[in-house]
Amino acid sequence: MRFALTEDQTALRDAVRAPLAAGGWSTLADLGVFAAMADLGLDETDLVPVLEEVGYAAVALPVTATAFVAVPLLAALDDDRAAAAATGSLRIAVAGPGGLTPFGGQADLVLHLDGGVARIGGLSTAASTVDTSLDAVVSMAAGVLTDDPALVEAAAGRAALGHAAELVGLGRRMLDLTVGYVQQRYQFGAPVGSFQAVKHQLADAYLGLEFARPAVLAAAWALQEGADAGPAVDGAVVLAADAAHAASRAAIQCHGAIGYTVEYELHRFAKRAWALAALAGPGDRLAALATTIGLKEQGT
Structure with a gap:
């Protein structure tokens, strides 16, 4: 099987390069990046080229966490916050091991995915990392969002x-x-x-x-x-x-x-x-x- 980009995927990737280089969150929202896997009906293969460009620009914002992880999960749960995140008005970071959360300082919410349960983060404290632009925090898991294992x-x-x-x-x-x-x-x-x-x-x-x-x-x-x-x-x-x-x-x-x-x-x-x-x-x-x-x- 040959894995290559379609013309539409290539066009979307090319369209986000300039906004990513400028760190333009609102422009990405206008392009539909955050709504891609909810309202626009795109899927993982459509977003991966965009995320590669996020890395290329080393964007210091939770673009990947919001668009690729949080929005599709919240949309699948019919959570009201999905709409806000899809328009870019809600920034969501995703916690890593031990609650260490990249871009947690730039986020409105932190999502925890541990032990087969998704939780919304509670209290957080600033964390020091090798990459200071990560604006990382250590977040404590709080309220349960879902325990659906597949989601x-x-x-x-x-x-x-x-x-x-x-x-x-x-x-x-x-x-x-x-x-x-x-x-x-x-x-x-x-x-x-x-x-x-x-x-x-x-x-x-x-x-x-x-x-x-x-x-x-x-x-x-x-x-x-x-x-x-x-x-x-x-x-x-x-x-x-x-x-x-x-x-x-x-x-x-x-x-x-x-x-x-x-x-x-x-x-x-x-x-x-x-x-x-x-x-x-x-x-x-x-x-x-x-x-x-x-x-x-x-x-x-």
């Missing part, structure tokens, strides 16, 4: 897949920055991008991202079809996290000394990738995949 599992799958899509976008951005840099940086009278060692590193990073992208689309299709999407989502997260890590490593090394300067723009994307990968838990997902295919006994 909660689907929402959790979308949350993980959202991280994977953003990681692919972040990897692309770091690679683009690096390709531009090595074409301009000269050493020994030649651009460093002409050196074989640099070419190989960047080519390997590119291949990793190109392998991850269709895996993310395949997982989106599995979620859309209501199939047992767990292994597909786990695989997408693992591949995307590995690809983003490889891209950050190659980018920092190929930039030379400036790549280790925290004030340099590259670190904005590298730190976001590291933070999202940690939240997505690729190690646990890799262990789950190993158990699924019989490479590891449960509990060993």
Whole structure:
């Protein structure tokens, strides 16, 4: 099966690039991004390319959590807050392990998806993360929203897949920055991008991202079809996290000394990738995949 974007999906992806680069929440709402999986009848495969662009721009707002996770869950529950979130007037963040919530400081509500139960967050406190633009909080779970296992599992799958899509976008951005840099940086009278060692590193990073992208689309299709999407989502997260890590490593090394300067723009994307990968838990997902295919006994 070939996983590629349709013309409509490509058009939507291209339409959101400028608003995402500008951090325009209201413009995204006007484009229907938050209503996509509710009022507009779009699905996971339609939104994944948009989420990749969210990662590419390293948007410091809960776009993915609101549009891809919260709105479809609230809509499925006929919750009145779905309409407000779909218009962009309600921002919703999704808590990760231990209640650590990226963009919680920018959100009106926090959604918890733990133990097969969806809850709305209660009290929260500011949290320190490697990526300060995450504006993270530690949120405590409060009132039960639903304990429907199918709805909660689907929402959790979308949350993980959202991280994977953003990681692919972040990897692309770091690679683009690096390709531009090595074409301009000269050493020994030649651009460093002409050196074989640099070419190989960047080519390997590119291949990793190109392998991850269709895996993310395949997982989106599995979620859309209501199939047992767990292994597909786990695989997408693992591949995307590995690809983003490889891209950050190659980018920092190929930039030379400036790549280790925290004030340099590259670190904005590298730190976001590291933070999202940690939240997505690729190690646990890799262990789950190993158990699924019989490479590891449960509990060993």
